[in-house]
């Protein structure tokens with residue numbers, strides 16, 4: 315049994331209210347709870363985690379935000395000394411240091427928390443939130459003949475799949491080099507999945523793009539190993555030579571340039587990836603030769 319477990323098993327030595335369950339509130343709650351205080355963590359949103367849980371990377375190390383916050387969310391959610399009071403607002407605070415009385419108003423959640431598995435299905439089925447999309451879906455979106463044929467063929471290919479969305483989006487992305495918005499509306503209509511959900515998936519994975527991309531995707535690794543071995547200079551060189559910035563596409567639609575964080579070849583850094591192929595130990599002077607092969 316470690317010292318934290320020993321502290322948790324003791325009777326709390328006092329009670330503290332922490333308002334706001336972002337990363338700061340969560341860390342404060344954990345520190346206080348591990349010191350033996352009973353903590354009431356008050357959060358206005360339905361879940362704890364705040365903005366950090368919505369971010370991709372953190373400054374300055376570019377570490378994955380969820381990798382940092384997830385263990386704290388789990389610890390906070392199951393800590394015997396922490397009571398999470400979500401969907402709630404602090405409405406009054408009375409008393410003096412050492413003896414405060416806090417009034418909290420808890421809003422209706424419309425979901426039985428004890429049964430919730432976090433599947434998110436209630437969001438997809440919410441008639442209020444999806445009203446705009448439901449109305450739009452009454453009419454089949456119109457596509458050009460070729461586009462329609464291509465998308466129908468993709469949908470047909472995955473019709474037996476119980477979760478067809480991601481494979482369908484992958485095939486559309488492969489066929490059109492990006493996910494054209496009218497096609498997403500058509501997929502939404504055909505699969506009877508809300509456009510809100512499709513956009514959530516499409517914008518979560520870096521593999522998908524809602525903007526037209528070049529024929530070849532050039533990815534420059536900016537993970538720590540590649541960064542210290544010259545990844546930044548490679549990126550600058552490519553930006554200069556192609557006349558575009560990271561995230562942009564050349565006018566002739568031949569190349570798109572992007573930065574990525576670690577593609578798992580750190581020992582071979584610095585690396586770039588062109589489409590599916592990874593080039594290791596790339597040199598500043600020869601990086602354009604590599605690209606010109608395409």
Ligand code: FES
Pocket residue numbers: 535536537538539540541575576577578579580581583585
């Ligand atoms: S940091 Fe570039 S491959 Fe890992």
